[in-house]
Amino acid sequence: MTDADQPVAAGEIEGAAWPEFGWIDDVRGALADAFAQKRPAALATLFQVAGSAPRGPGAQMLFAPGPDGNLTASGYFSGDCIEGDVANHAAQVLADGVPRRLHYGMGSPWIDLRLRCGGALHVLVERITPDSAAATALLRAAAERRSCRWITDGLRQTLGDGNGPLLDLKQEPFQIARRHDPRRRLIVSGGDPGALAVARLGAMAQFETILLRPGGPDAAPPFPVSQYLREEPADALARLKVDRWTAYLGATHEDHHDLGGCLAALRGGAGYVGMIGARSRAPQRIAALQATGASAEELTRLQLSPGIPGLGKSPWEVATGIVAEIMQALNPDRERA
Template sequence: MSASERYVLGRALDWLAEGRRVALATVIQTWGSAPQPVGSQLAIDAEGNFLGSVSGGCVEAEVITEAAEVIASGVPKALEFGVEDNTAWSVGLACGGAIRIFVEPLEGGRGREPGGVLHRIISDIEARQRVALVTQLATGVRSLAYSPDDLGQDLAPALEDAFRRDKSMALAGSDGEVFINIFNPTIRLVIVGAVHVAQPLVPMARALGYDVVIVDPRSAFATEERFGNVTIAREWPDEALPKIGVDGRTALIALTHDPKIDDPALIYALSSDAFYVGALGSKQTHAKRLERLRQEGVSSRDLQKIHAPIGLDIGAQGAAEIALSIIAEITATQRGKGNGRR
């Protein structure tokens, strides 16, 4: 779940708390060159105020109009827009794709708990707990699922796949069509080493919505002057990492070239669920690193998890291009494009 998605959902709940009547529009299916991905959301109140986006501006006006009817009736509605739809053309969806949008009231209607389910989603995400919002599209009734066991046998495989691919989806269930909206914890990037490469890497990662933490016990390197408003842990990795937490939505990279700092960080990360572990250095440097880690008892299987030399081979020169290659490899790995290697 990105920071922008958290903001839209959080503001919708704030509006409810203020006594406003609110609808939430969610992209539930796309075809072709759709402007926004499945799961994108737009919050609308009864006065026509809105936040978020379901089409990058193409069909928002039409969705806001439909949302007013949904708020008034308390009955959810599915909308479709495509290039062969005259309405879609008139509101500007000329990108060659098509989208399906589910508009639901956030209060009222049989089987609803105003804001309750959504509040729990926000709490779960803050606790870095993955969760799926499962909506019965015929009725708008919502429920939460944390593991495949929370759904019937017909939907369990789809839910596990959706969690793994970080991809929301609509599909047919035994009780009718459902939409599974995935809310995975925000990807966390732990940068061990407040080095020169880390300076362009931080804004790149934050632009992708990552939570970024820098770990470096060297106070001269880990400064706000060099990195701005980013979380900095000025401790040794074996002290900092257990406090930070390294889970399945965490990427950790070691950049210092100093074995006293990098090696403990890598040992910790390799014993964790981190989806990506990378280390800066040449092939020769990495070979020496592997030998040290073997002597520390790290298994050959775990050593193979290290992406080193770090980054995709794009012929990078200079800190900014090296940072780009690193963030590209992390993205490729997280999206399941092979193992992100060359």
């Protein structure tokens, strides 16, 4: 424990009454926003957990000073048990640059801060300034869709390669290495209510969501997405450079669009590839892909009945099952290939 002071009143977090900031799981976007405003940020990393806890080691929060003096926050650790106190320590770290290692729950000296789950959480809070070479490299890796590791003892930060588990911890001397993968990306081709529901739900779930609609309307979709493209799916995927953190869903219901998109996604190594359509059409579609040179291994990764069965057939029910299946396939903590 490097901060022996007693915790003080919870810090002021913008939007604390309705903490939508807890929906953000990747803090790199908030870090880039802080740097764009020439503001430092306090990065909080959950590096050790004992017993039951809402989040596992590697979960992060980012705090940055807003124009009104309150802190903007991204991420969450405990569902409101400790976030306010972490924000207070983050404000202190921003002020003096001294990192804090915080201990909450079982064994903590702060008996007035209780964790409802009964476990223990250990959090490192460190200051990051806009001139940080490691942070600049971290954001560059994110833009280039490369995995990397944030290696820090709280004062000195470096960037390493992307191999290893989500979080490595060394106690003596203290050091953590937190892996950062490219942001999960969802590419949906189509424009019917089902395709739009998948795209909207994906965007709400913090995917980098790209909606493809070959020859679609000039007007943008009626909900926010990362990109709206009107080109052929195969051409778009070739340009976007598919990777294993990318999911592709063909939902135009036109084989000349969907088959080309699926083949490009499979050959690019996408982590999930699915195509919506009647089961009766599956043999015909498999044969068409085989005729274009798709391998047996590629075809085993193709989902021709995507989603979780039994949820229902309305657009939102189908979309919920598909997005849940995609989340499972792109889970960053699964066994690495």
